Amino acid sequence: AAGVIQSPRHLIKEKRETATLKCYPIPRHDTVYWYQQGPGQDPQFLISFYEKMQSDKGSIPDRFSAQQFSDYHSELNMSSLELGDSALYFCASRMDSRFGNEQFFGPGTRLTVL
Amino acid sequence: KNQVEQSPQSLIILEGKNCTLQCNYTVSPFSNLRWYKQDTGRGPVSLTIMTFSENTKSNGRYTATLDADTKQSSLHITASQLSDSASYICVVSAASGTYKYIFGTGTRLKVLA
Numbered sequence: 463a464a465g466v467i468q469s470p471r472h473l474i475k476e477k478r479e480t481a482t483l484k485c486y487p488i489p490r491h492d493t494v495y496w497y498q499q500g501p502g503q504d505p506q507f508l509i510s511f512y513e514k515m516q517s518d519k520g521s522i523p524d525r526f527s528a529q530q531f532s533d534y535h536s537e538l539n540m541s542s543l544e545l546g547d548s549a550l551y552f553c554a555s556r557m558d559s560r561f562g563n564e565q566f567f568g569p570g571t572r573l574t575v576l
Numbered sequence: 577k578n579q580v581e582q583s584p585q586s587l588i589i590l591e592g593k594n595c596t597l598q599c600n601y602t603v604s605p606f607s608n609l610r611w612y613k614q615d616t617g618r619g620p621v622s623l624t625i626m627t628f629s630e631n632t633k634s635n636g637r638y639t640a641t642l643d644a645d646t647k648q649s650s651l652h653i654t655a656s657q658l659s660d661s662a663s664y665i666c667v668v669s670a671a672s673g674t675y676k677y678i679f680g681t682g683t684r685l686k687v688l689a
Contacts, residue, residue, distance in 0.1 A: 495677070572617065
């Protein structure tokens with residue numbers, strides 16, 4: 463069965479650079495969530511999209527932006543990278559067809575900021 | 577404030593032994609509770625999901641319980657295997673808005689041969 467695809471899987475950037483992370487949800491899933499997981503920490507919700515519109519916003523820094531495209535894939539754009547942005551970034555997708563439907567997580571993108 | 581707390585923070589057991597992980601939550605209004613297994617550097621994988629009316633649910637060697645009155649859940653792992661070594665995360669979904677997940681702090685389990 464198709465799963466959530468994230469690219470790249472690993473990314474190394476330097477301070478003040480920009481990065482773009484991509485997420486391809488499971489087919490027919492219309493909702494995408496982004497999470498940030500620092501070393502030894504639980505995932506923190508950043509932002510979510512439903513039908514290409516932002517549906518909820520969490521602890522996403524102003525330096526980050528995201529969008530969902532017409533094919534439902536999503537991109538997380540990160541600018542002016544800081545050392546503290548080094549983390550595992552997860553994308554999850556969900557089909558908003560019934561109450562409480564599960565989020566399926568991608569494998570994550572490990573971002574290292576040097 | 578919606579919170580999910582887990583204990584113990586870490587656990588080491590011998591292969592073949594059983595163990596129980598705990599989760600306490602203060603999420604309201606409550607929708608459902610999930611236990612996830614997360615291998616290092618990988619995305620979380622769902623083990624069980626429990627709604628308000630469910631007390632126990634099993635998935636192979638994993639058995640989850642839920643007490644909605646005391647807002648507590650447990651995950652019992654039977655006959656542990658080396659491959660059970662991972663982080664186990666309790667995730668509670670609030671019954672509002674976008675069904676945002678509220679993650680617990682996780683329990684890091686290490687199974688030794």
